[in-house]
Amino acid sequence: MASLDTAEPQAVFHDDAGSLAIELTGSWSAERAPRIEELIAEMGERIASVSRATLDLSAIIRLDTLGAYVLNRLKNQREAAGGSVELVSRRPEHAVLLAEVNIHDCSVPPTVHHFGIVSVLVNIGEAMVRFGRDMVGGAMFLGEVVVGSVSVMFGPRKFRGPPLVNQIELIAFNGAPIIMLISFLVGCIVAQQGIFQLQQFGASAFVVNLTGILILRELGVLLTSIMIAGRSGSAFTAEIGSMKMREEIDALRVMGLDPIEVLVVPRILALIISLPILTFISSMAGLAGAALVSWLYGGIGIDTFLARLQSVITWKHFAVGLIKAPFMAFVIGLIASIEGLAVQGSAESLGRQVTASVVKAIFMVILVDGLFAMFFASIEF
Amino acid sequence: MSANWSQSSGYPLLHGVAEPSGSNQDAPEPVIKVRNLKVAFGDKVIMDGLDLDVMRGEILGFVGGSGTGKSVLTRTILGLVRKQRGTIEVFGENVDDLEGAARRTLERRFGVMFQHGALFSALSVKQNIQVPMREYLKLSPALLDEMAMLKLEMVGLRPDAADKAPSELSGGMIKRAALARALALDPEIVFLDEPTSGLDPIGAAEFDQLIMTLKETLGLTVFMVTHDLDSLYSACDRIAALADKRVIAVGPLATMLASDHPWLKAYFGGERAQARLTADLRRS
Numbered sequence: 001m002a003s004l005d006t007a008e009p010q011a012v013f014h015d016d017a018g019s020l021a022i023e024l025t026g027s028w029s030a031e032r033a034p035r036i037e038e039l040i041a042e043m044g045e046r047i048a049s050v051s052r053a054t055l056d057l058s059a060i061i062r063l064d065t066l067g068a069y070v071l072n073r074l075k076n077q078r079e080a081a082g083g084s085v086e087l088v089s090r091r092p093e094h095a096v097l098l099a100e101v102n103i104h105d106c107s108v109p110p111t112v113h114h115f116g117i118v119s120v121l122v123n124i125g126e127a128m129v130r131f132g133r134d135m136v137g138g139a140m141f142l143g144e145v146v147v148g149s150v151s152v153m154f155g156p157r158k159f160r161g162p163p164l165v166n167q168i169e170l171i172a173f174n175g176a177p178i179i180m181l182i183s184f185l186v187g188c189i190v191a192q193q194g195i196f197q198l199q200q201f202g203a204s205a206f207v208v209n210l211t212g213i214l215i216l217r218e219l220g221v222l223l224t225s226i227m228i229a230g231r232s233g234s235a236f237t238a239e240i241g242s243m244k245m246r247e248e249i250d251a252l253r254v255m256g257l258d259p260i261e262v263l264v265v266p267r268i269l270a271l272i273i274s275l276p277i278l279t280f281i282s283s284m285a286g287l288a289g290a291a292l293v294s295w296l297y298g299g300i301g302i303d304t305f306l307a308r309l310q311s312v313i314t315w316k317h318f319a320v321g322l323i324k325a326p327f328m329a330f331v332i333g334l335i336a337s338i339e340g341l342a343v344q345g346s347a348e349s350l351g352r353q354v355t356a357s358v359v360k361a362i363f364m365v366i367l368v369d370g371l372f373a374m375f376f377a378s379i380e381f
Numbered sequence: 382m383s384a385n386w387s388q389s390s391g392y393p394l395l396h397g398v399a400e401p402s403g404s405n406q407d408a409p410e411p412v413i414k415v416r417n418l419k420v421a422f423g424d425k426v427i428m429d430g431l432d433l434d435v436m437r438g439e440i441l442g443f444v445g446g447s448g449t450g451k452s453v454l455t456r457t458i459l460g461l462v463r464k465q466r467g468t469i470e471v472f473g474e475n476v477d478d479l480e481g482a483a484r485r486t487l488e489r490r491f492g493v494m495f496q497h498g499a500l501f502s503a504l505s506v507k508q509n510i511q512v513p514m515r516e517y518l519k520l521s522p523a524l525l526d527e528m529a530m531l532k533l534e535m536v537g538l539r540p541d542a543a544d545k546a547p548s549e550l551s552g553g554m555i556k557r558a559a560l561a562r563a564l565a566l567d568p569e570i571v572f573l574d575e576p577t578s579g580l581d582p583i584g585a586a587e588f589d590q591l592i593m594t595l596k597e598t599l600g601l602t603v604f605m606v607t608h609d610l611d612s613l614y615s616a617c618d619r620i621a622a623l624a625d626k627r628v629i630a631v632g633p634l635a636t637m638l639a640s641d642h643p644w645l646k647a648y649f650g651g652e653r654a655q656a657r658l659t660a661d662l663r664r665s
Contacts, residue, residue, distance in 0.1 A: 029567065030514075030517075030518050030520075030528075030566065030567060031517075031518065033518050033519055033520045033524065034519045037520075037521055037524060064567040064599075065528075065531060065532075065535070065564075065567055065599070066520075066524075066528060066567070069527070069528065069531055070524070073527075093600060096597065096598050097598055097599070099598075100535070100598040100599075101531060344548060345502065345546075345547075345548025345549075346502030346503060346546060346547070346548050347502045347503060348502060348503035349502075
């Protein structure tokens, strides 16, 4: 049986005193669509000039739904304009196919487009309403998380140890190498830049003050938080989001389990435990990078670096970094969970929420860091 | 005989099979021929020495217990799972010999409806149907839209479903939309993985009817993995049963009922199957 024929579709016209007979040959199937569309246009013009036309389909090698549809459309259009078109075939399967496509009305419903100032205003309005709902939703979720945490605290039976440990492993243990590497490199770069600039004033020894304070107070915690927002926050959103997509969250709910207690609290708790540890590791790696570059590039020996560090850095600088870490963890966890639970049915929506989760978390981390800087400055800590 | 189509609707078909007994006049011609197939995942052998023929123009129902590899066979024929041994011939050509363009040409003659629809969730229903059309055909934008709407109507979906996202559809609508996408390129063989699972009996019966109608009008060959006894009784021309890692019986329903294999006895001798059979007898 012939299939996927490469025979070119053709129409042979036989003009006969006011009536037109057209013999169709070749393959009238979808692969030949461009040629078929040309032929249909040509036939439409020829048919329009006569009152009666007969299309003979008998010699067609292969007719599929596309061929049948366009021929039938040609007939219907001409008949609507008052002409007469007859489709004739010696092959019964053609008749069945033509009957199948005839019952279908394929006119495409017009799509409604909104233009102009109104749609701009509508968009702004919708964005504002959405922002408002986000804020209210975020506050409500915060409340739920607090209630969930408290109920876990007072009901030790509800405390889920294994998932917590598992999450800490995923966040802290598996995340440590990359965070150490990045912090080490940033420490190197900051020290190199510091030495290069301070040399001009003959003050290259002050690079120890610069890197020590900068890394312990800001860089360690910021780098860690941003990495964790990208690494673990996105994972939380994707996990919770795909559970939401497949009704797993609903399944938890009908079993009487609170998804906040089961999914969100252990993750946020794991983040709150992990982030200070990672911040400490990150700061140490950053200082190591700074010490190495100071020695190789600035000529400051490791023992000199350490002695100077000891005299410059008080426990306050160290504490400032670590105090901020749990707050960053809470913000990241909260945003990741909210975005995860906001996932709708489609894969596209999952991708959108993961992106939103990471972007919002990084933005909030930097904002919170700024607020802390103002706070610590005002209490002169 | 010159047939004016507008006066005729119930034409006999060239390759239609009127009765489930498969008593068509044409010599049956296998479009898919599987021989001595072995598929294993690691040490776990799913099927070994499996033979199966799918004839042109038939609806073949494929049954088997859960986890016996019904979907694996479908996926092996489609080239999604690698086989360890054996040959698969489609339209008389060994699929192992086909590469590149020849392979894609073959794939265009397949339409596949996955169990859960596998509609692209980022696209609307209409765009889903248009994906294969855009990829393989050169259609003008207007005709592209019209063809998508035609397929949509052929599977019995309302035009307003065209612009919906798959997540907005009900289970039955997803099945129909997935079928419309499978039919986008006018395939010759359609693979249906549990087409009626998750549908209510009315919806399932409608879907069976739809598949039978489409088989007749489009001359499709249908390979249907199913658990639905009603589908097996009413829609399938032949049934193939998978157990013990191979096809243990193949033939019309009578063959299945006459088989001595314990699994088939349990399957077709069960309470639900018997009730269905009695109802059938009473009706006829």
